[in-house]
Amino acid sequence: MLQAINLSVRRGVKLLFEDTNFQIHPGQKVGLTGANGTGKSSLFSLIQKQFHADAGDCIYPDHWIIAHVAQEIPDGEQKAIDFVLDGDVELRQIQQAIKKAEDNNDGILLATLHTQLDNIDGYSANARASQLMAGLGFQQNDETRIINEFSGGWRMRLNLGKALMCRSDLLLLDEPTNHLDLDTIIWLESWLSAYRGTLLLISHDRDFLNNICTHIAHLEQQNIQLYTGNYTAFERIRSERLANQQSEYLKQQRNIAHIESYITRFRAKATKAKQAQSRLKALERMQVIGPAHVDSPFHFSLFKPEKLPNSLLHMEHVDAGYDDIKILSNVDFQLLPGDRIGLLGPNGAGKSTFIKVLANELKIQKGEYHLAKETKIGYFAQHQLEQLHDEHTPIEHLQQIDKNAREADLRNYLGRFGFSNDMALSNINIFSGGEKSRLVLAMLIYQKPNLLLLDEPTNHLDLEMREALAEALQDFSGAMVIVSHDRHLLNVTCDKLLLVNQQTVSEFPLGLDDYPKWLSEHNSNRSTNVDSTNSKNQNTPSNISNKERKRLEAEQRQKTAPLRKKVKQLENTIEHFSEKLADINIQLADNNIYADENKEKLQQILMEKADLEKTHDNAEEEWLMIHEELEQLNVS
Secondary structure (H helix, E strand, O other), rough: OOEEEEEEEEEEOEEEOOOOOOOOOOEEEEEEEEEOOOOOOHHHHHOOOOOOOOOEEEOOOOOOOOOEEEOOOOOOEEEHHHHHHHOOOOHHHHHHHHHHHHHHOOHHHHHHHHHHHHHHHHHHHHHHHHHHHHEEEEHHHHOEEEEOOOOOHHHHHHHHHHHHHOOOOOEEEOOOOOEEEEEHHHHHHHHHOOOOEEEEOOOOHHHHHHHHHEEEEEEEEOOEEEEEOHHHHHHHHHHHHHHHHHHHHHHHHHHHHHHHHHHHHHOOOOOOOOHHHHHHHHHHOOOOOOOOOOOOOOOOOOOOOOOOOOOOOEEEEEEEEEOOOOEEEEEEEEEEEEEEEEEOOOOOHHHHHHHHHOOOOOOOOEEEEEEOOOOOOEEOOOHHHHHOOOOOOOHHHHHHHHHOOOOHHHHHHHHHOOOOHHHOOOOOOOOOHHHHHHHHHHHHHOOOOEEEEEEOOOOOOOHHHHHHHHHHHHHHOEEEEEEEEHHHHHHHHOOEEEEEEEOOOEEOOOOOHHHHHHHHHHOOHHHOOOOOOOOOOOOOOOOOHHHHHOOOOOOHHHHHHHHHHHHHHHHHHHHHHHHHHHHHHHHOHHHHHHHHHHHHHHHHHHHHHHHHHHHHHHHHHHHHHHHHHHHHOOOO
């Protein structure tokens, strides 16, 4: 097992852990959580013996093989698949020994080595490496490309593949989902769930933690507390513990105040001095309970948009892409106030291209793009981090947006995003990726957009900031379109999903929980060009043409049109009766209505109220039934 015994660790002058104890047993999958700077990555470095503990021990069996993802971007002329295969060190050692034995013509040794190769499934190593690369999003022809031909992000995926190729006893993964898209994350979840070794995982993706982890190790207040269960179970148990701790803390504070008052009043009196001294010693012996608190320093909301046009933007028959390459074809799309849209789609299908078109940052190749005069776009993309000025402070970045703002007001505003005290006045060249992402979000929100276009906004953000962002987006009254691999963010903020696939943008008829199954079916049938709009509830051929697809969609809309019309009528009816009930409640709030001379009028009002409430409830019940019917048709 991996075990910490009275572990204490300092990095520089900062104390990370003090007298910490925990045990992680073989096969357990443990998520490490905690605020930035609490020591998660330092614990990984300690386990890899990159430095020694200040006190205590962190031990595990000597024979354990440890795998981790290298942070350095690989470089060189090596083929990609050979680089991944290097992750299996024993495989490479046996292969080298076989080559040497062949050169020496040592038949006996060769037989022994080939038996060893068979015992470690060495003959299937190339196939396993190919499967890993495919799961990580590489195409088959990528396997023989040299490392230097790939971008930095794809080289980091090669690092991940190399770590997964290792037949390890302990796997250390530090933010493996950063820069991965949702498709690859879903595949990685499946792979890690089947992993037989012990897993330590640092991640700020709660759904990822939920779907993999059997335990959560939470780092706070110089300690590591191990919880059984996934992240949701951890949140529930911890909230209960914090509530109990806060209750005990308040109770103890009352006792301390009572004892201190007694000591102050009676210490000087001879008849009470002994009791006062006794209580003073009891106070000194008391183990002080700390106040419960949650780590998150982030509490912010989005400004209410100043104007909301009836239609923020619309596109007709739009083609878009790069140079002569078409990524999107014949797209019709409209954004209305209150639209909350999440974009789904396979690797490279064009999600980021579509959001760039919406942001008017990519010129369309064909069609019409109309942006309302009052539309104010807030666009978040990863390249915007590179446009920050390293020599400027967060305050200076906001002053470039609003030259008339008072510095005190800007500091208060930045404090809600974690830039308090000296951080607001520090040059951002020392900031982490997460801190720069927070600053870009703060700058975007400050400009009071009525349309948010967010392309992977949670990259580098910790769990607390992600939760604060999700809560802020829930209350946003404008429209939003989000591309994100964070399923929790999509679940709690979006009420409509669009699928970008095969150059089209269409409504995804299933729920977000159904997307992994859809993706699996799509990938397994990719060679037969399965149309992206086909679902398990549609009796349509998988290889229908765009023309046929549009005809079937028109039939579906025609079929559901009466239901949608009825929904609209019921919504108007419910609103009408709600207004009348509100008027009646105003009358009933007037004390004069209860006077003796108004008894008959009161009786009429109460009867009318009862009738209205019954009709209102019936309309609501019918509205719910029709919505259920629409959901069964996968069109709501």
